[in-house]
Structures are given as C-alpha cells and as structure tokens.
Amino acid sequence: MDRPLYGLVEAGGTKFVLGVARGPEEVIATTRIPTTSPAETIPAMCDWLASHGPLAAVGLATFGPVEVDPAAPQWGHILGTPKPGWSNTDLAGPLAQRLGCPVGLDTDVTAAALAEYRWGAGQGQPSVLYFTIGTGVGGGAVIGGNPLAGLSHPEMGHFHLPLHPADAGFAGTCPYHGTCLEGLASGPAIKARYGLSLSELPADHIGHEVIAWYLAHAVIAAQAMFEPGRIVLGGGVMGTPGLIERVRREADRIGNGYFRGKAAEIVVLPGLGDRSGLLGALALAQMAIS
Numbered sequence: 001m002d003r004p005l006y007g008l009v010e011a012g013g014t015k016f017v018l019g020v021a022r023g024p025e026e027v028i029a030t031t032r033i034p035t036t037s038p039a040e041t042i043p044a045m046c047d048w049l050a051s052h053g054p055l056a057a058v059g060l061a062t063f064g065p066v067e068v069d070p071a072a073p074q075w076g077h078i079l080g081t082p083k084p085g086w087s088n089t090d091l092a093g094p095l096a097q098r099l100g101c102p103v104g105l106d107t108d109v110t111a112a113a114l115a116e117y118r119w120g121a122g123q124g125q126p127s128v129l130y131f132t133i134g135t136g137v138g139g140g141a142v143i144g145g146n147p148l149a150g151l152s153h154p155e156m157g158h159f160h161l162p163l164h165p166a167d168a169g170f171a172g173t174c175p176y177h178g179t180c181l182e183g184l185a186s187g188p189a190i191k192a193r194y195g196l197s198l199s200e201l202p203a204d205h206i207g208h209e210v211i212a213w214y215l216a217h218a219v220i221a222a223q224a225m226f227e228p229g230r231i232v233l234g235g236g237v238m239g240t241p242g243l244i245e246r247v248r249r250e251a252d253r254i255g256n257g258y259f260r261g262k263a264a265e266i267v268v269l270p271g272l273g274d275r276s277g278l279l280g281a282l283a284l285a286q287m288a289i290s
C-alpha cells in the first residue's frame with residue numbers, strides 16, 4: 001500500500017512554496033507562487049495542491065503572527081501583519097475546505113525546528129531550537145518532539161540584550177521595541193547601520209563582530225532557558241562566510257563554560273539547508289493525522 005500523500009505549504013511574505021510528498025526523501029513535486037493578495041494567492045495555492053490528487057493531510061508552515069491554538073475561533077488566520085491586505089486572513093480554512101483533509105499548522109520557524117529535529121541537524125537530540133535571521137528574526141523550539149507554544153507561538157526575536165559598544169546611539173529597527181534582537185541583527189537592521197548586507201561588508205568590518213556578538217547573546221539566552229541539544233541558525237544573514245564560527249567563539253566566551261552544551265557542538269547551520277521550511281510543513285501534515 002502506498003504511503004499517504006501530503007500537501008505542503010511554506011507560506012512566506014514574498015512567495016509561497018508548495019509541494020506534495022510521501023516522506024522527506026520522497027518529495028514528488030514542488031512549485032512556488034508569488035505572495036500577492038489573499039484573493040489571488042490562496043485560490044492558486046488550493047488549485048495546485050488539488051491538482052495532485054487526494055491528500056491525506058496538508059501541512060502549513062506560515063509567516064506570522066498566526067493563530068496556532070486549535071481551540072481559538074481565529075485558528076489558522078494570519079493576525080495583525082504589516083504585510084498589506086493579509087491581516088486577519090484565513091489561510092487554513094480554505095485549504096481544509098477545498099482539499100477535504102486535516103490541516104496541520106505552525107509558524108515557518110517552528111516547522112523548520114521540527115524538520116531539523118526529525119530529519120536534520122537535530123536528529124537524536126532531546127530538543128532543538130531554531131533561530132532564523134533574515135528580513136526578521138524569529139525562533140521556534142521542539143522539546144521532546146513537541147513544538148513549544150504558550151498563549152501563542154514564541155516570539156524569540158523580540159527580547160532585549162545588551163548593546164554592543166559600537167552600537168551606542170543606534171535606535172534599532174523594530175517598530176515595537178527598537179533594539180530587540182530583531183531590531184539589532186535582522187537584515188534591515190544591518191543595512192540601517194552599514195548600508196550593505198553583512199556578506200557585502202569587508203571581512204575586517206566591525207559589523208561582523210557586532211552581529212556575531214548579538215547572535216551569541218541569543219544563543220546564551222536560549223541555553224539558559226532550554227539547554228537545547230542543538231541551536232540551529234538559519235536565514236539569509238547566516239549565509240555570511242565565517243559568521244557561524246564567530247558566533248560559536250563569542251558564545252563560548254560569554255557562556256564561560258557554564259552550560260552543558262558547548263557552542264562548537266550545538267550551534268549549527270540547518271542540516272536540511274533551505275529545505276527545512278518545506279519539510280517542516282511535511283512534519284506538520286504528518287502530525288495532523290497521527
């Protein structure tokens with residue numbers, strides 16, 4: 001008997017990546033559609049998935065904020081987002097209705113943490129935490145196989161940390177908190193200070209040290225709260241050559257030998273590369289019917 005066929009959705013601010021798969025090693029088809037308006041993008045998403053035959057479940061890994069509480073009336077809705085036209089948009093409802101199957105849902109970054117826990121850099125670990133550092137900064141965690149959630153999904157990009165001395169006077173770019181982690185280390189925060197992306201800066205530019213210092217503080221905060229077996233650092237900023245090594249060195253220095261996890265071992269790039277989002281959707285689909 002064939003294994004179940006799952007629909008996969010990785011919903012992002014600029015594009016939706018779609019797929020159908022029977023397992024992580026059996027992704028049968030993928031496509032991408034631009035994120036325009038809900039009236040255009042949602043039917044296009046449903047049409048493509050429906051064209052691949054009956055699906056056992058759909059996994060939806062989405063940008064946030066999104067309502068992840070299955071008991072809430074707004075479950076599956078994108079909540080207040082700066083992305084024009086998308087606030088209070090029901091993403092999960094149209095999928096369930098059109099495809100007639102269960103929908104498993106979480107944030108893109110929690111989904112990525114799930115994929116890395118099951119099939120990537122976090123295999124065999126008791127817990128995995130995933131930070132994405134790109135246009136924004138977000139984080140998700142899987143503890144004992146379960147995605148971490150409280151009143152809502154975590155917002156790990158929005159805590160304060162000490163300012164690097166070179167940043168004295170920098171107001172940060174987060175509209176809510178100024179100099180939270182996202183306001184200091186996201187792609188736009190890097191450009192706001194230096195005019196270029198981190199990978200475009202000369203190798204000896206102070207920016208490399210500054211951003212590594214913030215990410216190292218984020219690593220230490222995560223260790224202090226969860227002692228995860230792996231802390232995966234993904235997102236566009238992490239493509240900067242040498243950055244992960246700097247983060248490890250700095251985290252070891254700040255941690256001062258206190259934590260069980262040693263940065264050289266536990267701080268890693270995504271084992272699944274840029275597939276962790278889509279495979280995260282697969283994990284969510286599988287959980288929806290297990």
Ligand code: ZN
Nearest residue numbers: 158174177180
């Ligand atoms: Zn913030």
